Amino acid sequence: MESIIKAKDTVFIYPDQTKVELKGEFIVKKGERITILGSNGSGKTTLYKGILGLMENVEGELLVLGIKPYKKFHAIRNRIGVVLQNTDEQIIAPTVYDDIALTLRNNNIPENEIKDRVHWILTELKLTGLAKKVPHYLSGGEKKKVVLAGALVTNPEVLLLDEPFTGLDPRSKLSIIDMINHFCFAHGTTIVTTTHDMELVPDITDITYLFTKGEIIAKSNGTEIFQNLQLLEKADLVQPQLYQLFTRLIDLGLPIKYPDNVEDGAEKIYTAYTGKPF
Ligand SMILES: Nc1ncnc2c1ncn2[C@@H]1O[C@H](COP(=O)(O)OP(=O)(O)OP(=O)(O)O)[C@@H](O)[C@H]1O
Numbered sequence: 001m002e003s004i005i006k007a008k009d010t011v012f013i014y015p016d017q018t019k020v021e022l023k024g025e026f027i028v029k030k031g032e033r034i035t036i037l038g039s040n041g042s043g044k045t046t047l048y049k050g051i052l053g054l055m056e057n058v059e060g061e062l063l064v065l066g067i068k069p070y071k072k073f074h075a076i077r078n079r080i081g082v083v084l085q086n087t088d089e090q091i092i093a094p095t096v097y098d099d100i101a102l103t104l105r106n107n108n109i110p111e112n113e114i115k116d117r118v119h120w121i122l123t124e125l126k127l128t129g130l131a132k133k134v135p136h137y138l139s140g141g142e143k144k145k146v147v148l149a150g151a152l153v154t155n156p157e158v159l160l161l162d163e164p165f166t167g168l169d170p171r172s173k174l175s176i177i178d179m180i181n182h183f184c185f186a187h188g189t190t191i192v193t194t195t196h197d198m199e200l201v202p203d204i205t206d207i208t209y210l211f212t213k214g215e216i217i218a219k220s221n222g223t224e225i226f227q228n229l230q231l232l233e234k235a236d237l238v239q240p241q242l243y244q245l246f247t248r249l250i251d252l253g254l255p256i257k258y259p260d261n262v263e264d265g266a267e268k269i270y271t272a273y274t275g276k277p278f
Helices: 044-051 073-077 096-106 111-124 140-152 170-187 198-204 222-227 229-234 241-251 262-274
Strands: 003-013 019-029 033-038 057-064 080-083 158-162 190-194 207-212 214-220
Touching: 003 044, 019 044, 019 190, 033 044, 033 198, 044 057, 044 158, 044 190, 080 140, 096 111, 096 140, 111 140, 140 170, 158 170, 170 190, 170 198, 198 222, 214 222, 214 229, 222 229, 222 241, 241 262
Parallel strands: 019 214, 033 190, 033 207, 080 158, 158 190
Antiparallel strands: 003 019, 003 057, 207 214
């Protein structure tokens, strides 16, 4: 299958000459849900800036939708939706409606078509009640949803999410995940997410990449990465709590394998404890 994003042995160089190196290969194919895990400063946001064509000085290989993103910024920009870490940087219009309409207006789309498209995305994401609100007064979770609507209103091929769960309460995190999965599954959108909320990874991911400063050290499903303490230590990360519990149970001699998620974990513990299938 054709790759939508391909980065290989890439070095991003900021104007002050700071070099952010990513040895190894990062490949995203159509319809995949990818998560990038890595400690602070490992280059996740820098890779996003590269993908979005915001990094002028890039060494090594970087192709997005078959194009070198910096050289042909306008050819790809409308095909990629992005939700940044700090939503306040992305919300600038006086109403939610205007904010979501912004990219469409910048592309000189006629106002009647804009109205239909904004209405469509608000309905898809069940946000019609927010249309007339002042974005500045919305809660953190509502702001995230509005930015998400703005990113998806063009029905992009790729959605880049940079720490989409930061500052959200647990229910809001699940509600955003639901919204993203539902929309992207229905429309075949490819999703790349960075997050420090490792316990959410199974809910949003088919493939997980593990970044350290300078190198991509693993590509796998999250479960394999979460079992591998050496790999996590190399990346300066700690096991999610579910996997800490299973590591402890395995250390204590319980004949049990690591689970894929909480439900699978409950099943494995039940069977180990009762000797019966779930
Ligand atoms: N505009 C910039 N100019 C110079 N250096 C920068 C700039 N932005 C980021 N860097 C540096 O690039 C490196 C990678 O930063 P980046 O923001 O990509 O990391 P990250 O993995 O997204 O981290 P976090 O998890 O904290 O968001 C860091 O050492 C950072 O100091």
